[in-house]
Amino acid sequence: MPSRFQDKVVVVTGGTSGIGLATAEAFAAEGASVFITGRRQDALDAAVRRIGGRITGVRGDMAKLADIDRLYDAVQQKHAQIDVVFANAGGGAFAPLGAITEEHYQQTFDTNVKGVLFTVQKALPLLRDGAAIVLTGSTTGSSGTPAFSVYSATKAAVRNFARNWILDLKDRRIRVNTISPGVTETPGLNELFGGGDQAAGTRDYLAGLIPAGRVGQPEEIARAVLFLASDEASFVNGVELFADGGQVQI
Structure with a gap:
């Protein structure tokens, strides 16, 4: 495969495991200079060793x-511009209605909504015109899941960020798309x-x-992210791409 991201600068938040790690690996394999984030230094160091190449880990x-x-x-410190931001860091836990605490709500929204918002907003001075932004959504933003309403609401918010930001960024030709994985084999x-x-x-x-009869693999989600971030998707803007084996289509 041609190196679609040769000499591109890519930021992947939440890049120490699962989908983030697989996507950072895929970008690096196609020639990108990749920056990943993680909250734990040991996991960050392990991810940097695994990916190799032009990879930089930033704890955060x-x-x-x-x-x-x-x-x-x-x-x-290394680059003047950013070509791709994959705002992937996020997480959640089960809590049924009636047992949701303020702490649960605050933590989930801070990580999944506040984090995505400011990851993108603070990147704007560095993003080149014509850059690509990919946000991590979820099938839960479109379909109900018992005891998962707070997480699901955050992912619905993320999906709607893309709808609005393509209007805010249209003069700079910056595309914003959402990847929404289904059940995927990850440590999380x-x-x-x-x-x-x-x-x-x-x-x-x-x-x-x-319908596909199995759960997804992180590498499969990564390939969809790279498509959205690449010039192959140059006329794809504001979409939610489900990588879920058909789960939300039935």
Whole structure:
């Protein structure tokens, strides 16, 4: 495959595991200079070693504006512009209505909504005209999931960021699209489902509900992200691309 991102500068938040790690690897393999973030230094160091090449790890929590500033300071030390931002950092936990705490709400919205907003906004002075932004949404933003309403609401917000930001950024020709994975084999998913046999059983059950007959792999989501970020998607703007094996289409 041609190196679509040769000498491009790419930022991937939440790049130490799962979809973020797979996507950072894919960008690096196609020649990009990649900056990844993570909250834990050990995980960040491991990801940098695994990816290799022109990879820079910046420790930070994207819910904290000072950490976002530190990320872009690190970029500016090496590069004048950014070509792609993949605002991927996020997370959530189950909490049914009636048991939702203010802390649960605040943490989920700070990570998934505030973090995405300011990751993109603070990148604007560095983003070149014609750059690409990809946001991580979720199938839960379009379909109901028991005990997952707060997380689902954050992902619906992220999807609507894309709809509005393409208008704010149209004069700079910056495209904004959303990738919405379905059930994907990641450490985060395993943790969410309780780990071990319980997680495996839940995963097998959900796989039976997906027309493709299986859960997704991080590398499959990464390929969709790279498409949205590439010139191959030059007339794709504001869309939500579901990478979910057909889950939300039925």
